[in-house]
Amino acid sequence: MVDDINEVLRKAPLFETLDEEDTAALRSSVNEVRLGRGQTLFNEGDEGDRLYVILNGKVKLTRTAVDGRENLLGVLGPGEMFGELSLFDPRPRTASAVAVTDSVLAGLGHDDLRPFLSSRPQVSLQLLKSLAERLRRTNDVMADLVFTDVPGRVAKALLELAEKFGKEGDDGLHVHHDLTQEELAQLVGASRETVNKALAEFALRGWLRIEAKAVVLLDVERMRRRAR
Numbered sequence: 001m002v003d004d005i006n007e008v009l010r011k012a013p014l015f016e017t018l019d020e021e022d023t024a025a026l027r028s029s030v031n032e033v034r035l036g037r038g039q040t041l042f043n044e045g046d047e048g049d050r051l052y053v054i055l056n057g058k059v060k061l062t063r064t065a066v067d068g069r070e071n072l073l074g075v076l077g078p079g080e081m082f083g084e085l086s087l088f089d090p091r092p093r094t095a096s097a098v099a100v101t102d103s104v105l106a107g108l109g110h111d112d113l114r115p116f117l118s119s120r121p122q123v124s125l126q127l128l129k130s131l132a133e134r135l136r137r138t139n140d141v142m143a144d145l146v147f148t149d150v151p152g153r154v155a156k157a158l159l160e161l162a163e164k165f166g167k168e169g170d171d172g173l174h175v176h177h178d179l180t181q182e183e184l185a186q187l188v189g190a191s192r193e194t195v196n197k198a199l200a201e202f203a204l205r206g207w208l209r210i211e212a213k214a215v216v217l218l219d220v221e222r223m224r225r226r227a228r
């Protein structure tokens with residue numbers, strides 16, 4: 001087990017409101033899942049009976065179109081949860097989950113969680129809050145696809161990744177997103193060429209530096225303005 005599993009779980013929004021006793025009770029039904037980089041946890045359309053909290057690493061959620069093109073719904077990091085839609089609405093998985101880096105997850109059976117939903121209203125409220133946040137973000141992403149140009153969407157995606165994975169360094173905000181250029185393009189909903197062009201333009205203006213599977217944001221304010 002990860003040493004700080006209790007620590008990470010306690011900080012995860014789902015468990016935040018639980019006292020020690022409840023956390024311990026839920027903790028006993030948690031199983032640890034280890035994934036190697038690139039490994040698929042489940043596929044869109046699979047039957048699902050567990051939700052997962054990321055303890056370590058990064059997981060991407062993707063959907064594949066009939067012609068094989070992929071859309072990246074998001075990249076999740078430590079403390080974040082996924083796989084809960086099929087808890088409330090028992091139907092197949094709405095997206096595939098694939099490890100972007102080596103990852104450790106805590107899996108929690110929907111059946112183990114259900115009694116908590118009725119006896120601990122705060123757990124239900126927390127889950128509803130997560131769903132509401134997700135819906136808000138999805139609405140924003142949809143509006144951006146219609147109203148915002150590709151550079152604006154790239155800026156926004158990088159700022160979102162920075163919020164999750166950014167680390168302040170001497171020379172700027174280091175964002176080790178671990179995504180390939182293709183994955184970044186799938187996240188933004190544009191071609192790799194257009195996304196690369198936007199990144200190169202930002203680099204030329206001195207707003208960021210491009211590194212392997214990472215960027216260093218040098219002028220966050222300008223990026224924010226571009227993302228508006």
Ligand code: CMP
Pocket residue numbers: 048061073074081082083084085086087092093094095096134138
């Ligand atoms: P589930 O459908 O059980 O399995 C796939 C999971 O991906 C889903 O639960 C959600 O947890 C997650 N998911 C689906 N759509 C989105 C989205 N638009 N943004 C973030 N996560 C999502």
